[in-house]
Each structure stands twice: as structure tokens, then as C-alpha cells.
Amino acid sequence: MIAETIAxxxxxxxxxxxxxxxxxxxPSSAAAVRLVQEAKARGAALTCDVGxxxxxxxxxxxxxxxxxxxxxxxxxxxxxxxxxxxxxxADGTIxxxxxxxxxxxxxxEAGALRRGGAGRHRRSNSSLPLTLQWGSEAGLKPVEALxxxxxxxxxxxxxxxxxxxxxxxxxxxxxxxxRVRGSCSRRHSRARAxxxxxxxxxxxxxxxxxxxxxxxxxxxxxxxxxxxxxxxxRRCRALPPxxxxxxxxxxxxxxxxxxxxxxxxxxxxxxxxWENFVEPLDDANERSRAWSQVSxxxxxxxxxxxxAMPTTxxxxxxxxxxxxxxxxxxxxxxxxxxxxxxxHSRISARAQALRxxxxxxxxxxxxxxxxxAEGALPAGPGRARRKLCLALPGQRARRDQRLRxxxxxxxxxxxxxxxxxxxxRARLRRRMAARAGSSRCTMPCYMPVLxxxxxxxxxxxxxxxxxxxxxGVRRARNGTTARSSTRILELRAEVAKLLGYDxxxxxxxxxxxxxxxxxxxxxxPRGPRARARSLSPSATCASCANSRxxxxxxxxxxxxxxxx
Amino acid sequence: MPGLVDLSARLxxxxxxxxxxxxxxxxAAAAGGVTTLACPPDTDPPLDEPGxxxxxxxARLEPRAARVHPLGALTVGLKGERLxxxxxxxxDAGCVxxxxxxxxxxxxxxLLATRCKHAATFGFTVWLRPQDADAVARRRRxxxxxxxxxxxxxRFR
Numbered sequence: 232m233i234a235e236t237i238a239x240x241x242x243x244x245x246x247x248x249x250x251x252x253x254x255x256x257x258p259s260s261a262a263a264v265r266l267v268q269e270a271k272a273r274g275a276a277l278t279c280d281v282g283x284x285x286x287x288x289x290x291x292x293x294x295x296x297x298x299x300x301x302x303x304x305x306x307x308x309x310x311x312x313x314x315x316x317x318x319x320x321a322d323g324t325i326x327x328x329x330x331x332x333x334x335x336x337x338x339x340e341a342g343a344l345r346r347g348g349a350g351r352h353r354r355s356n357s358s359l360p361l362t363l364q365w366g367s368e369a370g371l372k373p374v375e376a377l378x379x380x381x382x383x384x385x386x387x388x389x390x391x392x393x394x395x396x397x398x399x400x401x402x403x404x405x406x407x408x409x410r411v412r413g414s415c416s417r418r419h420s421r422a423r424a425x426x427x428x429x430x431x432x433x434x435x436x437x438x439x440x441x442x443x444x445x446x447x448x449x450x451x452x453x454x455x456x457x458x459x460x461x462x463x464x465r466r467c468r469a470l471p472p473x474x475x476x477x478x479x480x481x482x483x484x485x486x487x488x489x490x491x492x493x494x495x496x497x498x499x500x501x502x503x504x505w506e507n508f509v510e511p512l513d514d515a516n517e518r519s520r521a522w523s524q525v526s527x528x529x530x531x532x533x534x535x536x537x538x539a540m541p542t543t544x545x546x547x548x549x550x551x552x553x554x555x556x557x558x559x560x561x562x563x564x565x566x567x568x569x570x571x572x573x574x575h576s577r578i579s580a581r582a583q584a585l586r587x588x589x590x591x592x593x594x595x596x597x598x599x600x601x602x603x604a605e606g607a608l609p610a611g612p613g614r615a616r617r618k619l620c621l622a623l624p625g626q627r628a629r630r631d632q633r634l635r636x637x638x639x640x641x642x643x644x645x646x647x648x649x650x651x652x653x654x655x656r657a658r659l660r661r662r663m664a665a666r667a668g669s670s671r672c673t674m675p676c677y678m679p680v681l682x683x684x685x686x687x688x689x690x691x692x693x694x695x696x697x698x699x700x701x702x703g704v705r706r707a708r709n710g711t712t713a714r715s716s717t718r719i720l721e722l723r724a725e726v727a728k729l730l731g732y733d734x735x736x737x738x739x740x741x742x743x744x745x746x747x748x749x750x751x752x753x754x755x756p757r758g759p760r761a762r763a764r765s766l767s768p769s770a771t772c773a774s775c776a777n778s779r780x781x782x783x784x785x786x787x788x789x790x791x792x793x794x795x
Numbered sequence: 796m797p798g799l800v801d802l803s804a805r806l807x808x809x810x811x812x813x814x815x816x817x818x819x820x821x822x823a824a825a826a827g828g829v830t831t832l833a834c835p836p837d838t839d840p841p842l843d844e845p846g847x848x849x850x851x852x853x854a855r856l857e858p859r860a861a862r863v864h865p866l867g868a869l870t871v872g873l874k875g876e877r878l879x880x881x882x883x884x885x886x887d888a889g890c891v892x893x894x895x896x897x898x899x900x901x902x903x904x905x906l907l908a909t910r911c912k913h914a915a916t917f918g919f920t921v922w923l924r925p926q927d928a929d930a931v932a933r934r935r936r937x938x939x940x941x942x943x944x945x946x947x948x949x950r951f952r
Binding site: 233234235236237238239241242245246249250251252253254255256257258263280282303304327329330331332333334335359 | 801802803805811814815819820827892897907908911912914915919921923926
């Protein structure tokens, strides 16, 4: 996206200075549309078209890498971007719509997204109905909609030819640029005249205003666009209508509840632990950030009230999250107390000991295996951790398999000059050390949980790691499964219900965002799984957590113990 | 209904005949009601010589075919290094504008400025697709190494 806006700015800056006529191929992001609008307001001789598919599709339509949605420029934006493009076309920021017909071969059409070039086959065929659909949604008559199929004057192929033969370019002031009016063939000039008349009679504002600054507001007859996915959602009654009047008191309730939790926690005089301090606080944080639900649903169904709602409550919301929760001295003291607590120091002491003398932690039988493995392994800071994982029961064959490339490499290196072999070994050592560093046992530190609470990806990883760790340990002990994932889902459901969404299940519990069941949640997140694979082919996160718990002699393993 | 004008339709000829041919695309255009179309220069070889451009404009001579207005290549071979001989060759051969196709803009703003000056002098339109060369090159390098370039993050939560 940034590639587009940077290039667009470059074009505007260079071309405004030299007065050339520029026609822009499709902008694919809302920022680009905005830039075009600004440039036009400044009087640049700029015209712009948009591919008809960018009016109807958005990034969600790519789905499971549907090759039919492999377009150039790519479908970058959300539904809101598609709506913005459609509106920009309706109000004239974008001058024309084109098919951007790009035939591809059959393989690329049927295959996965990454294979073959971008393109849609036979877009010339589908662009006519799609243009008409856009017109009907924008409240234009079919004739008017088809007017947009005609290029603006600067980019009109028929006229540009005349200009190309040495005639002076037309003046480049804003008032001379008007949209519409194709001149495709003389035969249809009468039909075109009719088209223009009907346009002008239906939209008086557009006919008298030159196409210049502030133009978007001069088309009052244009209704807000409705995107196809919103229509689909409404049809299956997944989302009830959004009413600010009902949601405002509920949002107040959410925020008040969060504040009450903070007060309660800050006033409690028992020693803070993860269970009685961090978890309720994190829950309260979830609750007070109920507005992310609104913004998410806003992305699905974009309507004026849903756009206005987060804005009206923004002040109160930010005060709640930043001042009351983020800058509370008592909470900070609680975190510090927790860091100083017994459990924290116990874990850190054990882990430090493990790092200092790794072999002492191994049972005698396995210590031999570890020592045997040591000869083949390069020395480095990651050795201890690696050995810990190599010594897992049932892993010996795989360990041999794993070490084979190392031996092979060493044998191959033996024939080479001493300097090169040493270099190679050093490189290998560096690489191993770099990789092993990521699987180091990390100290529990609770601050980042809230410090980066606004970073959704991190928070979700934390939750998943917490869930996995609990699952791995408790299942081994008494067979019960964890509840953190379901707890998050419950909280989210509660939040959504408070905001007036009764059918949260479909939107919030979708498979992509959060695990629907604990079993599904137990599937490993990508990061830990990849690292576990790098340690041994069949190690899972749960087995790593188990082994770590055994080695550290811990009663249970927390999220912060599992490297993410 | 008047015949429609399509501002960007690739005919894939010359060079990509296995994807589409002039004939098949003309049929598709006719089926969509398109009577005039502009064709970007990203063929193989790119439309930077008069002979190639004339081959496309000749397609108009066939009966019931859409009128093709080719766009000339802005830089030689669409490589973004040297400007093509725009005025002398391409305008006379029948190009209506000059474009980089889907290729990124040349890296230097000075080249862009130069060609804008050319365009302003000779009065033709420059068709550009805003796409930064550095960003594209970076993504290609990343893809070659088997990594995805960082894309837009997931928005939902």
C-alpha cells in the first residue's frame, strides 16, 4: 500500500510542476483515492480510472487464495475501501471505470494464487453487468452508469490521437477538466447527447459545478453504497440493526465495570499473583475495549451510525484505558510486588542454574547420551537447551537423524583446507547459536501483557500460549482441560451482548479468529510449532512444555514460560 | 446503447498467445459491448517499436472488430531506464499515450520529470500505475528467498 501512495505522491509532484497530462491506472487503497482527490483539488490535470472488480471485491473475497481474485493491483483494502472507490467513482474523483481485462492461461485461472500471473479472464464480458450493478447501487440510471464507461477527455483514446500530432495540450486548470463524455463513434453521438441531458437533469449540482475542489459533496443524490457481503449478511440475519440509543448505556456499563475492577484490585491487600491480579485486569481490559467489536462490525456493515458510535465515545474510552488502567500507580506497585515475589525468584534461580551447568540436571542414563551428542554438536550458548530437548524419551532415533547432516557436513569439510573448514564450522556454530537463542527459557514478566495490550497479535499469542501450556500440563496431571480460551470467548460474547449483538457466535467465534473449541485451540500456533520442529521433527509444544516443566521441577507452567 | 470504451484491456499479443489471442479478445470485447479499447504495452516484446504497434492497429481493419488504441511503452523494454523514442516513432505509428503497463515506475524522479516534460511538449497523455520501484524490488527479492514480504496486517480481532 505504501508503494502505491509513495509513487502517487511522486507522480503528482513531478507532473504538476511540468504540466503534463497524466492518466492514473486503478488506485487500490483508500489513501490513494484521497491523494487523487487532493491532487485534483489542487488543479492537477489528472484523470483516473478504476477496475470494475475493485468496486465489488475486497480482501475478504480472496478467501482461501482464490485465483479468481488475483488482481493487479491486488485487492488490498477492506469492504470500506471498495465502498470508497465506488463512491469516488460516483462523485467523480475517479473519472471512469474500465474492465482491466487481463487474460491468463487456464492453469493460472484454476490454480492457486501464487502460481501464474495476476488477472481475470474475460473481464470484458463481465464488466458491463458489474458496471450496471454499481450504477444501481449508487442510485444512478443505467445510462448514467454507462457514462462512466466512457473515458474522461484527457484519457480518451480517440481524442488523444489528435493531440499527439503536435497540437498544444488543453489548458490544465481544474475548470477545464470535466468528467464523462466519451467519443467512441460518431454514430452514437445522438445517444450520447441524450445521455448527457438525462445526467444533467437528474443531477443539477454536478452539471453546474466544475470538477474541482469540494466536488464530492455536490452529488446529493448518491446513496451510500451497499457492498455485496453486507447484503449477504443482512439476508442471513446474522447481525441485528445497530442502534446507538441502545448501545450507549451498555457501553457506559462496560466502562464502569472495568473501572470497578481496577478499583477492587488496587484496593485488595493480598499478595498479587497471576490469578488474582493479572487475569481479572486483563478481563477488564477486554471489557473496556468493547469498541473493537464495534469497529470490527463496522468493517463488516458500514453504516453511518456504526461509524459515528466509536467516535462519540472515544474520549471516555481512551480515558478509561490510558489514564485509569495504564497509569495507575497502585497497579504498577502490584506488578512490581509480583515480580519480587517468591515464585518469580524461584523460577529465575532455577533457570539460571540450568543455564550455568546443564549436564547436572540430566538423569545419569541420559547424561551419557547427552555427552555423546555433545561431540557432534558445536559449542555455543544454545547447547544446553538443545541437549534438553534431545534427551526427551523416544527421540533418540530422530536425534540421530537430526545429527546426520551435521556429521555429513563435517566429513565433507574435512577434505577442505583448514581455513575454510574452520570458517564453515564457525558459520554453522553461529547459525545454531542464533537458532537456539530463541528457545531459551524466558523469565516470567507480566508487564508486557498490559504494556502491549493494544497489540492484538501479541495478546492472542499470549492467550494461546497460556492455553497450550495449561492444556499440556493439566491434562497430564488430572485430565481436565483448560478454560482460558473458552473464557475469552465467553467474555467476548458477553461484550457483544452488552452492545446489543445477540448472535455473537457467528461473528466472534469464527474459526479464523479464535478457537471455537478447546481442542481446536490446542492446535499449535505457528511460531512455537516451527521452533519445536527445528528442535526435533516430532516435538510438539505440549511435549516441550512438559519437558520444561519436568526439568525445571515446576508445579505448573505459565504462558510466560513458553517461548512465543 | 452506444459502444463502450475500455480504458485498459490486454490483448496478450504479441508474446502471450497461449493466454489469449487477438481474435479471442476481440470476440470477448464484442460480447461485452466494447467497441473501442486501449491496450497497455506490457506484451512480449513490449510495444516500444513502431512495427509492433502497427500490428495492433491493423486489427481494426478486420470487420466487426473493436477499435484498438495501443499505448506505447514509456521506457525501452519497460525497464524504466531509458525513455523510448516517443515522439518520432510511436505517436506516428498510432499510439494514443504512453504507459509502463504493470511495471513499476522508474526509480528516479528525474526520469519521471523528464518524461513529463516530453509529454507536456508533445501533448500526449502519460498513463501511469502508481507503484514504487523500490518497494516492488524488495518484495521480489523477498519472494525469491522464499519469504513473504510483510503485507497488510490482519485487521479483525
